[in-house]
Amino acid sequence: MNVPSFERFVQSGLSALPNHQCDEFRQQLSRLGITPLGLSNDSRSTQVGDLFFAYPGSNQDGRIHVAEAIRQGCAAVVWEQDGWVWDSTHKVPNFSWTDVRGLMGQFAANFFGDPTNELNVLGVTGTNGKTSCANWLAEALFFLGRHSACIGTLGTKFLNKEVESIPGQGRTTPDAISLQRTFSELHAMGASCVAIEASSHALSQNRLDGTKINTAIFTNLSHEHLDYHGTLENYAKAKTRLFMCSSVLHAVINVDDDFGMLLANTLRRHDKDVITYSCLSANAHIHATNLKMSLQGSSFHVNTPWGSRAVESSIIGDFNISNLLAVLGGLVCAGESFDRACEAIARLKHPEGRLQRVGGQECDRFVYVDYAHTPDALRRVLGTLRSLIRADARVITVFGAGGDRDKDKRARMGDAVLEFSDVAIVTTDNPRDEVPEDICDQIVCGKAGQFVVELNRRTAISRAIGLSNEADVVLIAGKGHETYQEVFGNKIPFSDHLVAQECLSELWCGTNTSKDSLRV
Template identity: 40%
Template sequence: METAARERGAMVAASRDRSCCLSDLLAEWVSIGAVQERRISSLSLDSRRVAPGALFFACQGTQRSGHGHIGAAVDQGAAAIVYDPVIPVSPAIQTRLQVQNIPLIPLPDLGARVGIIADRFYLRPSRQVCVLGVTGTNGKTSVSHFLAQALHRQGIPCGLVGTLGKGLVGTLQPSPLTTPDAVTVQEQLAAMAAARIRYTVLEVSSHALEQGRVNGVVFNTAIFTNLSREHLDYHGDMVRYEAAKFRLFNQPELRHAVINIDDVAGRAFLANLPSEVAAISYGITNPQANLWASELHCDRYGIAMTVQSAWGEGQLTCSLLGRFNAYNLLAALGGLLVVGMPFTEALQRLSQVRAVAGRMEAFGEKEGEPLLVVDYAHTPDALEQVLCSLQMHLGPGGRLWCVFGCGGDRDRGKRPLMGAAAERLADFVILTDDNPRDEDPIQIIIDILSGIHNPDRVYQFRSRSEAIIRATQLAGPEDIVLIAGKGHEEYQQIGAEQRPFSDREQVQEALRQRRGGLR
């Protein structure tokens, strides 16, 4: 505990007392003369977080840009402004900065360069920490946490930056994005370097790769989980989505790759890897994989598999649920081998990992209770994988229930596909609200129903809490109930309001009511 506290303290201190010359940060793009030269003490993309002496970046955004917040940044004490000239700065702001003698510097393609500037400001932290990046549609969070848990059990502190937060495993601080902005990424890496943390696992989303949030990061290892339909509202089509993911494997100075070759995109990634990158492939159906699960068994209590590899053959048994978690474990195994953990020890460490909050997380272990599983699955492929996996865990006479909805203001095309997957693979389907945001929740359910052939088999409860309670009451002791879509989230986004709501807490309440005989 004392060691962890010291490490956290060092991480906090690392983000303070740092400064450098503006000219050093912008070297090779902009010539800074004596008149414009400033000492920069911090960096910010958010005007609300600007401190005196900061360099503020006004980038072009997908929905809004930083240009409209330059005045607020100056009010907070910004020492200089760098902006993307694709959007002009208003004459009034230009005049104000000229009067106040604050440099206003245009820099084309600024979004792609912020990470490189931040890397310089924080003294190139990814060269001081071994950074492993995990990308793919599904499994990023689980693979990242399995790696961190396994290293932690060996007594090696491991940093995490991802969906569930940033910091050390077990003491994560909340983060709003899977991959933070470019400045925060470098700030976190610098904090971990200062705390002498040897390894950091970074979840790398397609948005982050497309927007340059990890530019400037030197990755030791890139791990690919899988690719399926997601974020097409942003990328437009699967070709562009796949290309965004592959950017991680073209990062300068990448040394190792761990790739799922049961996945079509994974095989393409492996074939197109730069020649200097050493690869470890993994799979369940492909015996050519460097890490091959030749036998896989699932029951109500977990999974067991035989792993064959160039490092030897071994058994891996753990309490995790789901065939896809076998893939996640193989990905983590590849990562552990890359950083030098012996094969047998890596298997032992991975046998002890626990499910990540809201990722195939099981509840209801008392006799006579159904098994309730909370999972983040919110794409057609993820839902199909989870349901197929849970079928493997059903005992004789067990039935599979699926409780889910779809998020509003997101890819509408996936809704009927998710409905079709649920109808095909579950014995009972309960549709409910997810995060409707600004969409009509009823229309979202109608969209899901358009993929269902027999809507008479489908229950509908708009209230998510009621849907979970009813499923728990109706399910038999041998049944499995999947509550999909929100996972670890502790809110429900309805319109502009974030209402407190947790599937995990609601599942536990539903079990309490069942135990108490409440109906």
């Protein structure tokens, strides 16, 4: 990381003048004589009276779908210039704009009544831990009597007496229009606090523009999404954009992470209120000591300027204790007392697909499903599991790598698994538009004798469980909560958790013969 360059980047972001392009945009729209009934950037869901935003995206160019949006009944079209020419046969009011994404978030927020002005929004960014932290924040606030919601990888949930769900968009962070619509719906349902995952893609694509974020939380930074951002420095800068929002009152930052330390120090120099957390440094505002862990749970002592106390939790993993500290910091920033916040985090459970044990405590096998799909995440999860089992027990890992994503990390993922696993089974993840064999070859990368390759994911899971005994741990990594596999444009139903449950049932019934069929 070029520190002077990063300092200038933060300085420019924090000192940026208010953006008035939304006012100019409204004037342009007014000249068309159009009052849109709704907003859309997806021609398939465009409704009569919508204003349709057409611009080039990462995978598709929305401008080629203008005709479909018109057939759906849109009232007008705003299209991005960038060398594109309007088709004169399209008889609908329209005008061009230089950067459609750059204004869409703020305009959508205004259109839906600036809902986050009425909400306490906590944004979480980082390579790993976003989903756990965002869900735990919402759950902890619910435990403390707040009307809380969560937006992220697991969808959108409003936690009330009953959990109500709003259909997700298949993204960690929804697009700008969907996001502001969701905030508006959550506010109408009675939510007062919302925790949201802020992905690097969303931040670089301005999806959170118009969102008033009160507290920004940073978990960690490691190798991911370089296929999109190009360099780790660009990736880090995308994450940093969350903290440059003028609405951010508090920054909660993990200083066990090297970039987190740089971020905290930089923001302090620009007079941001920074709260640091750490499992290693007593200089952090929130510091965990006396960490004790087993496969049944964890305990630790937390020291802060607001008090100190012991915490016992069913959560496992030192990285998850770090995530709990982030949640504690977020709760204090949201106005909760230290003692009440500690009581709330002690009640939290693993989110779906995050070190989720299959079969529960009554099961005689330790089988876990986890979303880990980066080298760093695999090391964290596998290192935790390795540290919690007997010396003569084994770690058996089933994993793959997603297609059409960062190829450079694949061999490193394989190395991470080999570092902590006794048996490493490489299988198909979400191949998307790539050939599964090619992906597996890039993971194995010349170490064929150290991996078992089984392209059928169901068979791979069955083999891993069949090979295990009561002392071993099986980790099924990569897909977590997902209920499908993406193969050449199709989403084929598949759940690691359900398949693992079926394999365990077969094992108990004596029908799983994988111990004989897999020789390692």
